[in-house]
Amino acid sequence: MYQYIIIANGIREIDTSIAVSKLDLFLGRKGIPEADDYAYKTIGSEKYCGIRQMGNSLILIKETSVIKKILIKDFDHFVDRRPFFSDAELSFKKMLPMLEGEEWKGVRTSVSPTFTTGKIRRMMEYFNSVGQEWVESFKEKARANLNGFVVINAHTANIQYAVDVIASAVFGMNAGTIKDPNSPFSQYGTRLSDFTKWQIFKFTIAVNFPKVAKMMKLKLMDMEALGFFERILNQGLKARMSGDTTKRNDFLQLLVEAKKGELKAEGKDELESFEKDAQIESTEKKQWLTEQIMNSQSLVFFFAGLTTASNTITFATYSLAVHPDVQDKLRKEVDKIMKPDGSLDYDDVSSLVYLDMVLCGEHII
Ligand code: HEM
Known part of the structure; x- marks a missing residue:
C-alpha cells in the first residue's frame, strides 16, 4: 500500500x-x-x-x-482539497467534499455529530428492513423459477439496494426500487451519481478549461434530477423543522436536530478517531446549517455514497463468486451474528473481522 x-x-x-x-x-x-x-x-x-x-x-x-x-x-x-471548478452549480459547490477553509470547518463540525456510532446505530432499523426486503426479493424470484435458481445482475441489484437504503436512511422515504427498478427515485438518483462518458467529458472540460466551461454555461449536475430531489428535500426539511411529522431516525431528522442545537449524545456515542485527533475548530461562530447547506449534504449521499458503496459491494460479490472457500468462511462468520429474522445488530457487525478483510480485499492478497 x-x-x-x-x-x-x-x-x-x-x-x-x-x-x-x-x-x-x-x-x-x-x-x-x-x-x-x-x-x-x-x-x-x-x-x-x-x-x-x-x-x-x-x-x-x-x-x-x-x-x-x-x-x-x-x-x-x-483542510482544503485540490481546487475544483469554481463556477459549478451552488448545490454542488456547497457539498462537504467541495467546501474550503472556514466554511468547510464550520459545516464539518456541524454535521460530524450526525455521523457518530450512536446515530448510525439509530439508523440500523432502516438498513435491516431494506436488507430483509432485498433478500426476500431474490428468494421470490428463485421460487418462481422451476429449477429454483435465479440469475441476477449483481451490479444492478446492488445499486437498487443502495438507492433504497439512501431513500430510507437519509430522506425517510420508501423508494420501492427493489420492487420497481424503474421507480422515479431510482432513475433520478442514478442520474445524479452516474459517471457516464458525457459526465466525465463535462468534468474534464470544467477542470482543465474552466473559462470554456463558463462560456458554455456547462452544468455539472443533471438539473432535472436535481430539481426532483430539491423538491423532496425542501418538503422533508420543512415538515421536520415544524415538527409536523412522526419523528424518524433518518439523516434529515438529525440535520434538523443539529440545526436546532438539540442533537444529544446517546449511549456509546463516539466520533471517529480522526475527529478527535485532528481537533478541527472553526473560529467563526455562526449557524452553518442553512437550507442550502442541508440540501447539499443530503445530496452528497448520491454523489459520494451511491456508486462508492454499490461498487464496493459489487467487487466483493465478484470476488466471493470466484473464491467460494472465502465465501463459505464469510457466511459462517455472518451466520453467527444473524438474528432469526435475518436482521443484524450494529455492534455485532462492527466485530466481524473477516468481513472487514474481505471488503478491504485482504482475503486475496
Ligand atoms: C466504499 C465507500 C466509500 C469510499 C471508498 C469513499 C471514499 C472517500 C474518499 C477517498 C474521500 C476523500 C477523503 C479525503 O479527501 O481526505 C471521501 C470523502 C467523503 N465521503 Fe466518502 N467514500 C465512501 C462512501 C461514502 C458514503 C456512503 C458517504 C455518504 C455520506 C460518503 C461521503 C463522503 C463525504 C461527505 C466526504 C467529504 C468529507 C469532508 O469533506 O469532511 N462517502 N470519501
Missing part, C-alpha cells in the same frame, strides 16, 4: 502527462490516481516532489512522518 498525499505549492516537478495524457483523462481511459502513482514511483527514495495537475501546482509527499503531521496534528492548516 502506498502512502502519499498531495498539497498545494510546487517544488521539483514531475511531468505526469508522460504517463497520463489529457486525452486519457478526456476519454476516461486513465485517471488522477494513475498520474499520482507515476510520480510516486518516479521519485524513488526522494521524500517529495512537485506535480502539475489540472492547472494546479501540487506537492506530492512520500515521507510518512510529514504526512501524519499534515493529516493529524497540523491538519487545521491543511
Whole structure:
C-alpha cells in the first residue's frame, strides 16, 4: 500500500502527462490516481516532489512522518482539497467534499455529530428492513423459477439496494426500487451519481478549461434530477423543522436536530478517531446549517455514497463468486451474528473481522 498525499505549492516537478495524457483523462481511459502513482514511483527514495495537475501546482509527499503531521496534528492548516471548478452549480459547490477553509470547518463540525456510532446505530432499523426486503426479493424470484435458481445482475441489484437504503436512511422515504427498478427515485438518483462518458467529458472540460466551461454555461449536475430531489428535500426539511411529522431516525431528522442545537449524545456515542485527533475548530461562530447547506449534504449521499458503496459491494460479490472457500468462511462468520429474522445488530457487525478483510480485499492478497 502506498502512502502519499498531495498539497498545494510546487517544488521539483514531475511531468505526469508522460504517463497520463489529457486525452486519457478526456476519454476516461486513465485517471488522477494513475498520474499520482507515476510520480510516486518516479521519485524513488526522494521524500517529495512537485506535480502539475489540472492547472494546479501540487506537492506530492512520500515521507510518512510529514504526512501524519499534515493529516493529524497540523491538519487545521491543511483542510482544503485540490481546487475544483469554481463556477459549478451552488448545490454542488456547497457539498462537504467541495467546501474550503472556514466554511468547510464550520459545516464539518456541524454535521460530524450526525455521523457518530450512536446515530448510525439509530439508523440500523432502516438498513435491516431494506436488507430483509432485498433478500426476500431474490428468494421470490428463485421460487418462481422451476429449477429454483435465479440469475441476477449483481451490479444492478446492488445499486437498487443502495438507492433504497439512501431513500430510507437519509430522506425517510420508501423508494420501492427493489420492487420497481424503474421507480422515479431510482432513475433520478442514478442520474445524479452516474459517471457516464458525457459526465466525465463535462468534468474534464470544467477542470482543465474552466473559462470554456463558463462560456458554455456547462452544468455539472443533471438539473432535472436535481430539481426532483430539491423538491423532496425542501418538503422533508420543512415538515421536520415544524415538527409536523412522526419523528424518524433518518439523516434529515438529525440535520434538523443539529440545526436546532438539540442533537444529544446517546449511549456509546463516539466520533471517529480522526475527529478527535485532528481537533478541527472553526473560529467563526455562526449557524452553518442553512437550507442550502442541508440540501447539499443530503445530496452528497448520491454523489459520494451511491456508486462508492454499490461498487464496493459489487467487487466483493465478484470476488466471493470466484473464491467460494472465502465465501463459505464469510457466511459462517455472518451466520453467527444473524438474528432469526435475518436482521443484524450494529455492534455485532462492527466485530466481524473477516468481513472487514474481505471488503478491504485482504482475503486475496
Ligand atoms: C466504499 C465507500 C466509500 C469510499 C471508498 C469513499 C471514499 C472517500 C474518499 C477517498 C474521500 C476523500 C477523503 C479525503 O479527501 O481526505 C471521501 C470523502 C467523503 N465521503 Fe466518502 N467514500 C465512501 C462512501 C461514502 C458514503 C456512503 C458517504 C455518504 C455520506 C460518503 C461521503 C463522503 C463525504 C461527505 C466526504 C467529504 C468529507 C469532508 O469533506 O469532511 N462517502 N470519501
